[in-house]
Amino acid sequence: MLKVEHIGIAVKSLSISVPLFEKLLNTPCYKTEAVTSEQVQTAFFQRGETKIELLEATGPDSAIAKFVEKKGEGMHHIAFEVTDIYAEMKRLQSEGFTLLQDAPKHGADNKLICFLHPRSTNGVLVELCQEIK
């Protein structure tokens, strides 16, 4: 794993939370992007090498909708950048971690992504991400 690439935060409303995080981080949101397969709308901020990804559900079946309903708004996942997501998935699986997918999928921000089950990571939802070149 190279670094913390971004931290994902589940919010109810981007129209409320984007201006809030712009004030908090003192930097404008540089990108919004819909991930239709996940029923989420995302908004990105960058500070140093790390990004903040705000996630708003766009449908009731979205994992973000279920998260917000159960736990309320807040920290949703930590994403680590990797150079070879396939190799890293294999390594983590052999170390006993539970992956939520058998194969990487396309995430926001031009990334291949894979999530680890929080059951195997002390309750923290971990995302692996690799930039698509």
Ligand code: ZN
């Ligand atoms: Zn993410």
